[in-house]
Amino acid sequence: MSGTKPGAAEPGPGDAAETEGTGRPRVVIVGAGFGGLACARKLNRQPVDVLLLDRRNYHLFTPLLYQVATSLLNPSDIAYPLRAVFRRSPNVRFHQAEVASVDWVGRRVITAGGQSFPYDYLVLATGSSDNYFGNEPVARAAIGFKGLERAQRLRNHVLACLERAAAVREPAERTRLLTFVVVGGGPTGVEYAGALCELLHLVAGKDYPTLSRSELRVVLLEGRDRLLGMFAAPLGIYAERALRRRGVEVRTGAMVASADERTVRLSDGSAIPTATIVWSAGVAPDDPLGDTVPRSRSRRVEVGPDLRIRGRPDAFAIGDVASVAWGGVELPMLSPPAMQAGRYVARAILRSVRGASPPPPFRYIDKGTxxxxxxxxxxxxxxxxxxxxxxxWLAWIFVHIYYLIGFRNRLAALMSWAWNYLRWDRPIRIIVEAEPDPVVEALGAGPPRPHR
Ligand SMILES: Cc1cc2nc3c(=O)[nH]c(=O)nc-3n(C[C@H](O)[C@H](O)[C@H](O)COP(=O)(O)OP(=O)(O)OC[C@H]3O[C@@H](n4cnc5c(N)ncnc54)[C@H](O)[C@@H]3O)c2cc1C
Known part of the structure; x- marks a missing residue:
């Protein structure tokens, strides 16, 4: 059997215009991040109709978000419009919408705007959002990293702290404005703390003649006894030494107990006055399925060895949102597992469409971190x-350029890095507040809501 599937979902009267079908099996992919995009690309020019849904109209290269937050890259350098990715595709369509629920019986995906999209195969790839482990005050006081909006907010906020500090004489207030606390010593916290120090040292005494380097403080807090817990111990120790040399104050074994807009309090009773708390200490799966699917202890969606959601044979979950067993633990929330799972699921769907036997179980190939x-x-x-x-460092540059989408983005990132390397400059030191637009807001676009 080629290209058709008996009982293929038919569009109903309430379905959105994009559901005009060809009679081929319909694959709806929710989320166009690393996993969803890899899946859609693998299904390109195959005998299925693919609808890719995302609350944003672009694919975001999250590993470089911290460079947007530290004035080195423009948002457009790490984002790529999804309609452009599939402009020439005969069978993959994109639609911007926030998915609110799934009608499992009617096999339809329902959006926040009330549209519905029928599917024969559903791929859930909605990623994760910042996790504050139920600490509401910390969630209110901290700025997270998920999304371009938050990275830009962080850039605005840090630059605004410098502007205000330059105008303030009162020492305690100056100290508070010039103390930047980063919570979480994983890769994102380490990368951001290093880049933030570089930005602050670049402008102190120059753009801001009244601010001296000795007044600036970047504090990196990590709950465990060392940084980069997912790496071998010597690499974590190297990272700590390198950060200290650059002026970052690293505090391991430091747990945040509470926070407000003036202070971070640690569980040992100490307090750090600060106007800036950056959260990179945890993420949790972010999906609209609620309790309609089984979940692991970490709230990721339980899947079988072929990544089908348990009890939902037509639906797959991949990436950060899926709980995939790997050597006694869950697969880490990283882009390579998401991309590999996306390609695997595409192959599984095509085998099913062709009536071939199911694929062997998914196996993650760890290519390094x-x-x-x-x-x-x-x-x-x-x-x-x-x-x-x-x-x-060279290997890091090569890998990130290789995986960035779009020639222009690669060129722009390379040029910015070369500029920074040769000129010691982070040029995008601008404070831009976006004004809300009702039409954009109606799309439900924006960063994922944090888990509190
Ligand atoms: C700051 C930061 C730095 C990182 N650095 C690295 C790194 O260096 N290396 C690495 O391997 N990993 C890194 N990661 C982790 C990596 O980004 C994730 O593991 C990866 O993105 C997971 O892919 P995914 O497809 O599961 O989800 P994502 O790539 O997050 O994509 C999810 C997509 O789903 C969309 N979506 C969510 N909910 C809905 C909804 N209800 N309706 C419609 N659309 C929805 C989102 O808009 C998004 O486009 C980093 C993450 C962050 C936040």
Whole structure:
């Protein structure tokens, strides 16, 4: 059987215009991040009709968000319009919408705007959002990293702190405005703390002649006894030393107990006065399925060995949202597992459409992990090798350029990095507040809501 499936979902009277079908099996992919996009690309020019839904109209390259937040890259350098990705595709369509629920019986995806899209195969790839582990005051006081809007907010906020500090004489208020606390010593916290220090040292005494470097404080808090817990211990120790050399105050074994807009309080009773708390200490799955699907202890959606959602044979879950067993733990929330799962699910769907036997169980191939600390300093581990310093930093640049989508984006990122390397400059030091627009708001676009 080629290209058709008996009982293929038919559009109903309430279905959206994009559901005009060809009679081929319909695949609806919810989420066009790393997993969803990899799946859609693999299904391109195949005998299925694919509808890719996302609350944003672009694919976001999250590993470089911290460079938007630290004035080195423009938002457009790390985002790529999804309609452009599939402009020439005969069978993949994109539609911007926030998915609110799934009608499992009617096999339809329902959006927040009330549209419905029928599916024969559903792929859930909605990623994750910041997790504050139920600490409401910290959630209110901190700025998270998920989404371009938050990265831009962070850039605005840090620059605004400098502007205000430059105008303030009162020492305690100056100290508060010039103390920046980063919570979480994983790759994102380490990368952001290193880049933030570089930005602050660049402008102190120059753009801001009344602010001296000695007044600036970047504090990185990590609950465990070392940074980069997912890497081998020597790499975490290297990262800590490299950050300290750059002026970051690293505090391990430091748990945040509470916070408000003036202070962070730690569980050992100490307090740090600050106007800036950056949260990179945890993420949780973010999906609209609620309790209609089984979940693991970490609230990720339980899937079988072929990534089908347990009890939902026509639906798959991939990436951050899916609980996939891996050596006794869950697969980490990283982009390579999401992309590999996306391609696997596309192959599984095509085999099912062709009436072939199901694929062998999904197996993740770990190609390694890396994190950068700043100029000439990074850590990387792959194929049993551990790299630090300049070589790891070059490897980091190569891998990130390779995976960025779009030639213009690659060129723009490379040019910005070269500019920064040669001129010691982070040029996008602008404070831009976006004004809300009712039509955009109606799309439900924006960063994911944090888990509190
Ligand atoms: C700041 C930061 C830095 C990171 N750095 C790295 C790194 O260096 N290396 C690495 O491997 N990983 C990194 N990660 C993790 C990586 O981004 C994720 O593991 C990866 O994006 C997961 O892919 P995904 O497809 O599951 O979800 P995502 O890529 O997050 O995509 C989910 C998509 O679903 C959409 N969506 C969500 N809910 C809905 C809804 N209800 N309706 C419609 N659309 C919806 C979102 O808009 C989004 O486009 C980083 C993450 C962050 C936040």
């Amino acid at each position: 890396m994190a950068t600390i700043g100029r000439n300093a990074a850590v990387a581990s792959f194929a049993g090798l551990r790299l630090t310093g300049f070589v790891a």
